[in-house]
Amino acid sequence: MATVNAAVLREFGGALQVEQIELDPPGRGEIVVQIEAAGVCHSDLHYLQGDLQCPLPVVPGHEGAGRVVQLGEGVSGDIAVGDRVALLWRPNCGRCANCVAGKPIMCEFGPVQARSGGLLDGTTRMSVDGERVHHLLGVSCFSERVVVPERSVVRVPDDIPAAVAAIAGCAVITGFGVVRNVIGACLGEPLVVLGAGGVGLAAVMGAKLAGANPLIVIDVDEAKLQLAAELGATITIDVRDGDIVEQVLSHVPDGVLWAIEAIGRPETLNSAFRMLKPGGTAVAVGLGRVGQTVDVPINELVQRQKRVIGSLYGSSIPQLDLPVIFELYRSGQLPLDRLIGDTYPLDRIDDAFAALKAGAVGRSIIDPSTIQGVP
Known part of the structure; x- marks a missing residue:
């Protein structure tokens, strides 16, 4: 079990508090990702304010990217330690009726994660002093590290900046x-x-x-x-x-x-x-x-x-659409850097949401590895 810093919401309308949480090892088919960048999205704000409901306490953040640092049992082999990945808040199982019909965004497991505050099996991998802490949409990337299903990531080329990869996985797609x-x-x-x-x-x-x-x-x-x-x-x-x-x-x-x-x-x-x-x-x-x-x-x-x-989610197939987005970014046809605003350390996350509410231009980015700018 690892201990990491994460922003925790304990009541709707309340402030986010940076706490040390215990992160369980990854379960079968799961991986651990070290978060390099997390976007500040209006959907997160809806959850913080209670406009959208989720189980509490919860670690918010659903738009992120990072590097794989650990694999659980039963991982397919398509993802390896060291790979850079973008996180998906709508995983797809590849087997349900919607996935087979080519509509993976409507996968039956998406609502499971949203309602339960857990991962694909409905349980969480986070706790504080024995109290279970919930995942937001199976991601919870306002944290130094996260446990996510292998099905919830897409590999990112090494030359794509972390902030671009993060926003590509939600706002852009x-x-x-x-x-x-x-x-x-x-x-x-x-x-x-x-x-x-x-x-x-x-x-x-x-x-x-x-x-x-x-x-x-x-x-x-x-x-x-x-x-x-x-x-x-x-x-x-x-x-x-x-x-x-x-x-x-x-x-x-x-x-x-x-x-x-x-x-x-x-x-x-x-x-x-x-x-x-x-x-x-x-x-x-x-x-x-x-x-x-x-x-x-x-x-x-x-x-x-x-x-x-x-x-x-753009009615997308992320495994197909994200590589297209990355290639268009490389070619200069999608200048995604123009969408990125200020970067904040984890303990200034409330400032980032205040900027969002004030109408800041550009997507604010959280760097969960820093506290007041100090690694």
Whole structure:
């Protein structure tokens, strides 16, 4: 049993506390990963605030990358000690009906980890003075080391920076993936992205590569809109300048074919629906509070044949999509470094979340190996 530093949440709405936790050895089919970088995501914030529920106490963090330092029994041999890996918060067993049908993001084991606060068998590998501590989505990367299923990692080439690998495993694969896997070819088609956070900006990069035109980005933050323009947006719209549907229709009077909602708010998803042209599709990507709903006018849905669909994790196959993302980054076609903001030591994690709530541009990164910047 190893002792490591980790950020622990003990009550919703409370502060994260850095504690020393005991990490059990890996079980069958599991590995231990030394975390090199962990992204600060809005979904983590939802859990911290209690908008999304998980068992407590818990070590949050679901967007991370690191190096394999130990293997449990029964590991397949595809992963070795020393390999660099990106962590996945939706593992896939490869055997259930959804996995066999080519929809591994809907694997039956994903909800098991989310509900139980454990790994694939529903049990945890962390404790403090005999008290079990839960995993968040089977990852919990706000920790120096984690135990995860082998099925929850994808190998990362050595020349990919740790922070890039971390955000690729969540924000990037979600935003880029929704264009690659849901929208597909959209050359010359009008497309809107609502929200210029990490996921939204990754969608902008994907839509630019796919040839969407005009490519419209909506946000309330001027700096984020400027970055969106630098990454490929042809039109940017500031929410503070008036009704966003009217603003979009002033540029594209017939409406847009695709609208990606990357915020998770009922009002913005409703706006996404209203700005569609006949036959258009609004793709909901952002998560909201448990129980939130959105109003959709039935007659407009039917008579104009509009659609509202959801996409989890970019509807991706991570083992196929992440290598593509890494290669596009290498070639300069996905400038993912532009998405990365400040790096914080583990014991300043609350500062990182405060920056997120304040609208910081760029994905904040936690380095769990440092305390106040001292290794």
